[in-house]
Amino acid sequence: MKQVNLPTDNIRIPSDLRDIEDRYYLFGMLTAFANRMQTVGDNVFEEITWKQWFALLSASILQPNPSVSQVADFVGTSHQNMKQLLLRLQATGLIRLEKDKADLRRTLVKLTPAVEAFEQKYQQSSSHFMDSLFEEITDEDLAAARLVLDQLYQNLRTIEKSISQQEGNI
Amino acid sequence: MKQVNLPTDNIRIPSDLRDIEDRYYLFGMLTAFANRMQTVGDNVFEEITWKQWFALLSASILQPNPSVSQVADFVGTSHQNMKQLLLRLQATGLIRLEKDKADLRRTLVKLTPAVEAFEQKYQQSSSHFMDSLFEEITDEDLAAARLVLDQLYQNLRTIEKSISQQEGNI
């Protein structure tokens, strides 16, 4: 049990909570971060939301020609949700959804040339945003945090798989 | 630091995640983790969702008598959203929403005695879940990751405030 400083400005933390376990603290921190990240991130771009930007980034990482489900898996959401999100993204003209002629089940996510202009438009502001977000965090800190999060994510995937196997057995 | 370029149709994409800048990697990891955490977490409890559990935990941390907005701020969501979530939580009987007689604007979040039985019911499975999630992560790792996430969260709050100030000036 260690000392905990809960990250809130306008909420007084009762002293009996100093003993929260680090694991739960990390947990709450990740949840609150994800929640607030959406709010803040939606202010970075005019045309698209923060989640749409992350789907766009993911699709670009997975080029060439990822399917809807591949992007969904990369982002960590269901294919149903990703499809809806990608349809909205397609409406902005940044991507194009195309049936794969080689496998009629798949829908491919293709980036359009509009992405280049989009990227140029936000190059400065997005890198400024990243600089602000990672201010005072060194490369060493980052690398250390990355190791822990990698392990955490791997463990989560393991749990996820054991759950879906259980359900498959019913 | 490597440059991240959002690709157009004719730009080659790094196929390996290790080529991505650490900051973007951490970013994507946090997002994917939060997404998958909801899916996995919803399997931990029968009666309530993962988000509802986190709201319940937050309300218990903020006792005595936090308001809806205080819980919302702690969790990192809007008060409108938190109110809806707490209404569903109230329907399960674990909390009670009450007008504050001393300040008629506020709605207080009170835990009911049912929480105790709830905690007992899930004591084993939830601690087993935590053990699985943090497997092979040492206390030192945890502490290191926590320092980074604390700084990251603090930076995010700073950006959040500068945004709301900008909007206030319009």
Next chain:
DNA sequence: TTGGATTAGGTAGCAAGTTACCTATTGTGA
């Protein structure tokens, strides 16, 4: 003490997420 600022919350509309269950296509082994 009154009038403006602040704070708490309500309403509405939409984006993003889930599970459950369905169809269609593709892959595979007897």
Next chain:
DNA sequence: TCACAATAGGTAACTTGCTACCTAATCCAA
């Protein structure tokens, strides 16, 4: 080759999240 499993996605109903904008209660300073 043909039945069946696996894969990709569609539909529906629901929870969780947001912003914009509203009212009501409280606070505070002239």
